[in-house]
Amino acid sequence: MKKLIVGNWKMNLDVSQSSLYVAKLADKIQMRRDVEVVLCPSLLALQPLSLQVNHRQFKLGAQNCYWRDSGAFTGEVAASMLRGLAQYVLVGHSERRHVFGETDRDIRFKVEAVLRNSMWPILCVGETSFDRSEGDTVHVLNDQVVSGLLNVGSDEISEVVIAYEPVWAIGADKPATTEQAAEAVDIIRTQVSQLYGKSAGQSIRILYGGSVNQSNTKSFLQTKGIDGLLIGGASLNAEQFSEITNLAYEITKGET
Numbered sequence: 380m381k382k383l384i385v386g387n388w389k390m391n392l393d394v395s396q397s398s399l400y401v402a403k404l405a406d407k408i409q410m411r412r413d414v415e416v417v418l419c420p421s422l423l424a425l426q427p428l429s430l431q432v433n434h435r436q437f438k439l440g441a442q443n444c445y446w447r448d449s450g451a452f453t454g455e456v457a458a459s460m461l462r463g464l465a466q467y468v469l470v471g472h473s474e475r476r477h478v479f480g481e482t483d484r485d486i487r488f489k490v491e492a493v494l495r496n497s498m499w500p501i502l503c504v505g506e507t508s509f510d511r512s513e514g515d516t517v518h519v520l521n522d523q524v525v526s527g528l529l530n531v532g533s534d535e536i537s538e539v540v541i542a543y544e545p546v547w548a549i550g551a552d553k554p555a556t557t558e559q560a561a562e563a564v565d566i567i568r569t570q571v572s573q574l575y576g577k578s579a580g581q582s583i584r585i586l587y588g589g590s591v592n593q594s595n596t597k598s599f600l601q602t603k604g605i606d607g608l609l610i611g612g613a614s615l616n617a618e619q620f621s622e623i624t625n626l627a628y629e630i631t632k633g634e635t
């Protein structure tokens with residue numbers, strides 16, 4: 380299956396730095412049919428990058444959006460404004476949930492808005508270390524999946540990507556074990572199956588994210604149920620990020 384490698388630059392790289400960085404990546408990353416590479420720069424850099432990138436080499440993603448199409452929402456950017464610039468939008472990243480207080484309601488409206496505007500939402504879910512220590516991981520994941528998908532129809536579920544990102548693993552140099560990731564992905568697939576049927580549960584694309592780097596890429600991508608990676612820190616390093624995409628390619632080659 381095609382692997383999806385998503386780089387989340389977070390609040391790093393201004394417009395000119397983004398352009399230079401993409402030029403560097405373009406030299407390093409080969410176009411591979413079986414690996415889809417998505418770059419999520421700052422919102423400001425999206426527009427210039429959409430003109431710069433070869434869209435067969437890189438897809439673009441936004442890190443956030445607002446769900447209304449227009450109106451008095453100072454400081455926000457609507458999903459409808461991203462249409463044509465981005466193919467993917469991260470929704471409900473743990474930093475949005477925990478630093479900016481996004482609620483399940485915000486997140487489900489955003490998922491719906493992204494779909495309405497013909498882009499792929501990447502719905503991020505994951506438990507905190509407290510949830511895990513309390514034995515609440517299953518509940519938290521199920522709640523976030525059910526709630527995030529509440530407005531998604533059965534004809535739209537195939538256009539959703541889910542990213543499992545344990546909050547304690549993000550930016551922490553402390554990745555989940557592949558067993559923990561496999562278990563969480565299985566919980567998510569089971570929940571999607573319950574909501575939309577078995578084949579939706581099997582085919583929905585699920586990413587792992589949290590302290591991914593070139594040394595753990597292979598083991599995550601070889602873990603059953605994981606279709607790709609959501610990468611923060613390591614996506615800002617051209618050597619690391621290109622190596623990660625090469626490893627993804629090697630794995631897809633091995634599968635065929």
Ligand code: PGA
Nearest residue numbers: 549550589590610611612
């Ligand atoms: P990290 O971030 O790779 O730096 O842990 C992942 C993310 O926040 O998506």
